[in-house]
Amino acid sequence: MRSTFSRWLATNRVPASALLRAVAILMLLAVPVAVARAASELEKARTNPDYHVQGEYQGSLSLAGQPEAPAGAQVVAEGKGEFAAVLFQGGLPGDGWKSTAGRIRGSGKTTGGGTELHFERASAVLADGKLTFADPAGKPIGTLVRVERQSPTLGQSPPKDALVLFDGSSVDAWIGGRLGDDHTLAAGTVSKQEFRDFFLHLEFCLPFSPRARGQQRGNSGVYLQNRYELQVLDSFGLDGAINECGALYNQRAPLVNMCFPPLTWQTYDVTFTAARFDGAKDKLASARVTVKHNGTLIHDDVEITGPTGGALGSEYPGLGPLQLQWHFSTVTYRNIWIVEKKNSSDR
Numbered sequence: 311m312r313s314t315f316s317r318w319l320a321t322n323r324v325p326a327s328a329l330l331r332a333v334a335i336l337m338l339l340a341v342p343v344a345v346a347r348a349a350s351e352l353e354k355a356r357t358n359p360d361y362h363v364q365g366e367y368q369g370s371l372s373l374a375g376q377p378e379a380p381a382g383a384q385v386v387a388e389g390k391g392e393f394a395a396v397l398f399q400g401g402l403p404g405d406g407w408k409s410t411a412g413r414i415r416g417s418g419k420t421t422g423g424g425t426e427l428h429f430e431r432a433s434a435v436l437a438d439g440k441l442t443f444a445d446p447a448g449k450p451i452g453t454l455v456r457v458e459r460q461s462p463t464l465g466q467s468p469p470k471d472a473l474v475l476f477d478g479s480s481v482d483a484w485i486g487g488r489l490g491d492d493h494t495l496a497a498g499t500v501s502k503q504e505f506r507d508f509f510l511h512l513e514f515c516l517p518f519s520p521r522a523r524g525q526q527r528g529n530s531g532v533y534l535q536n537r538y539e540l541q542v543l544d545s546f547g548l549d550g551a552i553n554e555c556g557a558l559y560n561q562r563a564p565l566v567n568m569c570f571p572p573l574t575w576q577t578y579d580v581t582f583t584a585a586r587f588d589g590a591k592d593k594l595a596s597a598r599v600t601v602k603h604n605g606t607l608i609h610d611d612v613e614i615t616g617p618t619g620g621a622l623g624s625e626y627p628g629l630g631p632l633q634l635q636w637h638f639s640t641v642t643y644r645n646i647w648i649v650e651k652k653n654s655s656d657r
Contacts, residue, residue, distance in 0.1 A: 355518035498636025504629035535630025
């Protein structure tokens with residue numbers, strides 16, 4: 311539901327500069343705490359045994375009496391040694407799995423005897439980074455090995471015509487920007503410069519919050535023109551819903567959930583075309599966007615029908631900034647650059 315403040319902004323068409331100042335002041339109240347906590351949370355996560363169980367596993371299995379075939383699994387920590395798990399026939403999302411193959415959901419737990427996972431007609435035991443599977447009769451049916459995937463665009467250097475918004479050395483391009491001890495940019499900031507049509511590359515890292523659920527689990531968002539939210543959320547192991555990572559928030563779900571495990575650096579590569587207007591009031595064409603998440607296409611030149619939930623204000627002609635949303639989570643960003651499209655103008 312839109313707040314009274316949001317409705318007032320939409321009705322009165324608050325100028326972008328005034329809106330940015332208001333947003334920045336609110337962000338400054340919370341972000342310094344997040345910067346101080348980010349590094350300590352990272353070290354704490356790495357000492358948690360559940361963190362070393364959670365992750366992706368890949369190999370081949372003979373499921374339900376079928377011939378051995380490629381398969382993948384995602385194991386999600388849920389706190390206190392408990393886990394959710396998903397089996398994918400064909401491989402992992404973005405690497406062999408097709409949505410038509412469906413998912414096989416399971417659960418597991420770490421006890422004094424180790425970590426065991428249970429699925430319908432299969433179970434697995436974790437040891438030395440390997441999930442060894444067996445059928446209900448105890449017959450071995452295959453092994454999946456822990457993998458740490460990396461986006462093919464991770465660390466990508468900006469082209470010569472790019473505007474570098476953040477390279478770890480300065481937050482001068484950001485209103486309310488806060489530089490972390492690890493030279494990352496904390497969520498909760500707005501770019502000083504505004505844009506119309508562009509290609510955007512950025513990288514983000516989600517916190518390890520095993521006991522959190524839903525929208526409380528590593529939540530942020532990349533707001534294009536401060537109007538359209540590309541959701542950032544720890545959705546590892548979930549279905550990829552309309553409010554989860556990679557979604558155009560509450561408008562379009564991603565074609566595939568490409569969310570990597572928390573504390574893994576991830577990438578968004580975004581091609582954005584702004585809405586077009588006739589003069590100052592009538593919209594001629596909606597904004598459109600293509601998005602790759604960790605190198606896999608999740609939105610293919612889709613229409614954004616209007617501002618997404620949480621956006622401040624309405625659509626209007628002209629430029630708009632980027633916002634990296636603060637949503638009470640220690641989400642961090644790095645390697646942010648943008649290439650503006652030439653001959654880009656309102657019609």
